Amino acid sequence: MDAIDIARCSAPDFCDLPLGFRSPEFRIQWASGPWMRQQALALRRQVFCQEQGLFDGDDFDTIDADDPSCRLLVALSSWGAQPDEVIGTVRIHRPEPGLWWGSRLAVARDWRRHGQLGSSLIRLAVGSAHALGCHTFLAHVQAQNVALFRRLRWSVLDEMVIHDRMHALMRADLSHYPPCTTPYEGFVLADGARHG
Known part of the structure; x- marks a missing residue:
């Protein structure tokens, strides 16, 4: 699904929206279709391979390929209330009963200043695992993101x-994350104005 390019709408009777208009809604949910998964994996390659150089070519690993508990979560921009593009993603998996891990948190470069996409992905990641019996939720967090996770009630262990970068092993305070029993529906952020 490709977004309609509003900037190319030049006929006044066809398009009354201002140039650069973006939908004010974002949906945060578990990936529910092949296009969401493909775009999430492409975004991870962009961030972790091309931008950060943490992986050579692809960050896809055995967790993605072989772990039946692995779930990709996505932040979706929308057009006309329909999901349009994956602009953020994170992965969760359960290596043993009650223990969940989050990893591969990525937000598209043009959307990083939004301010809520990454934290909303974290919220759904922990909340959906909490609903599935999580008693411990951990993540290896890059040093530059530790302050964000601390604000979201995570502690450094x-x-x-x-991968040649400083990371903190962090644990979520589950009391701050109510269980989310509808992860494929997730939730909507209605503040598109913060992009810029």
């Missing part, structure tokens, strides 16, 4: 170097 340890520090280490992973």
Whole structure:
């Protein structure tokens, strides 16, 4: 699904919206179709391989390929209330009963200043795992993102170097994340004005 390019709408009787208009709604949910999964994996490659150079070519691994508990979560921009494009993603999986991990949190470069997409993905990641019996939710967080996670009630357990970058092993305070029993529906952010 490609977005309609509003900037190319030049006939006044066809398009009365201002140039650069973007839908004010964003949906945060578990990926529910092949196009969402493909775009989420492409966004991860863009962020972790091309921008950060953490992986050579692709970050797809055995968790993505072989772990039946693995779920991709997506932040979707919308057009006319219909999902349009994956602009953020995170992955969760359960290596053992009650223990969940989050990883591969990525937001598209043009949307990082929105301010709520990453934290909303984290909220759904922990909340949906909480609904599935999570008692411990962990993540290896890059050093530059530790402050964000602390604001979201995560605590640092340890520090280490992973892929030549400093990371903190962090744990979510589950009391701050109510269980989400409808992860494929997720929730809507209605503040598109913060993009810029």
